Amino acid sequence: MDELEAIKVTFFQECEELLADLEGGLLAMQEGAGDLETVNAVFRAVHSIKGGAGAFGLEPLVRFAHVFETLLDAVRSGTVPNTVELAAVLLRASDILADHVSAARGLGDVDMGASAAMAAELETWTDPNAAPAAHAPLVEDAAPVAAAPAAASVSGVADDDAMDDDDLGFVFVPQTITVEAQAADAEPSNVWTVSIRPKSDLYRKANETALLLRELSRLGPIKATLDDSALPALGELDPEAAFVTWSVRLETEEDESAIREVFEFVDGDCDLEITRGEGGVQDAMASLLAVAEAPPVVEAVEPAPAPAPEPIEIIAPAPVAEVVEPVAPAPAPVVEAAKPAAAPAAPAAATPKATPVEVPGPGQSVIRVDPERIDRLIDLVGELVINQAMLAQRVGEYGIAPSSNLAMGLDELEQLTREIQDSVMAIRAQPVKSVFQRMPRLVREVANMTSKQARLVMEGENTEVDKTVIERLSDPITHMLRNAIDHGLESPEERKAAGKNPEGVVRLAALHRSGRIVIEVSDDGKGINRERVFGIAVKKGLIAPDLQLTDEEIDNLIFLPGFSTAEKISDVSGRGVGMDVVKRSVQALGGRISIASRPGQGSTFTLSLPLTLAVLDGMVVDVAGETLVVPLAAIVESLRPKPEEVRPLGPVGSVLAVRDSFVPLIDVGQALGYRDHSPAPTDGVVLLVEGEDGSRAALVADAIHGQRQVVIKSLEQNYQQVEGVAAATILGDGRVALILDVDATIAMRRRDGGAPRPTEPTLIAAE
């Protein structure tokens, strides 16, 4: 049954959310949050997972969730005290529950031994003898239910026995009712409450409430009530101002639009509120929902008046018979129509991509779309951008004046194209939460494995970034966290000896910075042992022993290929791969990674990635007959060097004097292996660029073509990774251009000292 399968997919999606809620709640409990709301949310998460699992006959999951739920129920009712120790156990249980969910989904296995042990542990917490009878559930539904054959009816799992009233211990008598009785009792559906609060403008424009009421009365019998409680004393009365509110009970077969039509000419000159039913219903709602559901119209005006003690009633004349129209179909419910307005509006931000959007809760209108459709849309928009650029270029070649209608139309097209692109990218933007929420478990496990005490603090989970980037964040973050705990944090004993809290803090943060997403992983551990790192790098032949390096450069040696400080390769950070692999995969995404460390105080990994892997603002340049794109984000300025500003440095290198400092000159053509001999820098154009680590370089190019937004085509996917090249793109004229990896180019120069690029990545020591 396809529909059931579809619901099952929904269930597993929902499970992800529920597991995240569960973990979030448990972490809060571990931090000492003992409030009932948190405990309830935690209980509800497990309860919901169990409920859904039961419907689909996922027996092992139901069984484990049941034991879990029973303990949580006891915590909820206060039978089992809510302690930090308990939260730690529950967290481990939530990990196993997550495993069960994955297993039920066909992804991975459950360690049944660990599961049984955990179930037993949970049961020891739930001391049934101590539970007062009133709180203890009398009868459990038969949790381990037989899996239903696929052909069985909907949640065809449980025996009907489960629903026997006998389970209750008392006789339940269903209360019968007839639809007719309901209809008879229900209020006539054609009663409306119309609240009219005229503004002074209404009177100023020579409109009259009486006329409005007369018009209303044409729709059906009305009963108007005047609320004059806001009327000031005569002496203070401003004759030009409006003070009163009319509340009209209208019985009509017409729909809401017909009522609104009456007020067409005073639109904006009065606050109008039309609700179905008696006004009393609205009031009751307001009192029941003490939330911000009250109609915004009322809030917008002057302070709400107290209810009028003696309302004046006016009975309007009977309706004119011939006006009565045939019965109109039932109108759309008023409250529902007002809902979109009540939805929280995301705060406006400069770029749609960076807008922090509240994740809508259940029930808010959310459209689930197949991601493939969005990807296709983004691809198409990418093509549109290229096409638009091509068109603009062609038109430019014909020498059409920029002030001509055609050129202006093209400008508008460009702007629109950009807006479409931004909006489409925003659809695919997701908060990094989905990656972050997997991390607490990782930290627990790694800390356990390495016998360290670690607490994870997360910040900026709602930072949004393109889905393509999200998917690639998980591995580097996992690696950095493992590294921070394994290498960064000291053992509890060492920490105590150093006067620190035995529990180390690992911080994982996401933020937007200058059009990129930055992920920081920091620890409050011992920091990098620079002497040791330097020693290892020398011993492994990665650097020359007499090389002079700054502290920062030493710290970043850990990213060198073949570098690993772990004396024994642990399962934790090791597996043979070091930070160099992480660095390379990050670079492949157009990202950078660096580390900063303070001895005794800890280290911080900083990872920065573009917000999207789909587009890039770049400068198009010519180098040795090739067209290249330099990411605009890296360019500080462009200049034409004067001969006296270029100074030789060593046999092959040279530097450029920029104001007070010297910047190494790098010929891009040479760095990429296009040519062996660089032309004089003074013949070309120099782009002053800055790497992620703040290091500057002057890139020499032959000519600059201008700034352009380009659609990134991964070189890795289409060809293979090339050092110094981040990706490729298609230009307006249809040619393929490579996008320069500025950091890699600077790093290459630093290592090679300006020598022609060898075919294999070189180690520093190879010089």
Add this chain to the structure above:
Amino acid sequence: MPQASSISVLVVDDQLTMRALIRNALQQIGFKDIREAPDGEEALKNLLAKPANLVISDFNMPKMDGLALLRAVRSHPPIRQTAFVMLTGRADRELVQRAVQFGVNNYCVKPFTVQGLREKIEQVFGPLT
């Protein structure tokens, strides 16, 4: 004998999965007019805007739980007569007793079969066609 297709139903559950399952079951029974709400608050707004003949509601929900919803429905004259079937995770005596006190029409234990749900509804409205 009431026709299932002429009875309007509001399904209240915080879980999307459950709402989908209940909707699926109701459709199999023959119901056509099915609306959904994710919690008691939304359900009450929904009912006040447009009454329904039958409410099938979960008990444990955020914001406003099933009991609070039942109470609210019974205290609002225009929708007081709405048939109310409470869904519970287990046959919890205390819970059902309180629901009876507030005027619940019937209750149904999850997980349920289509036939089981049908019987529970028929115990309220009589045999459905």
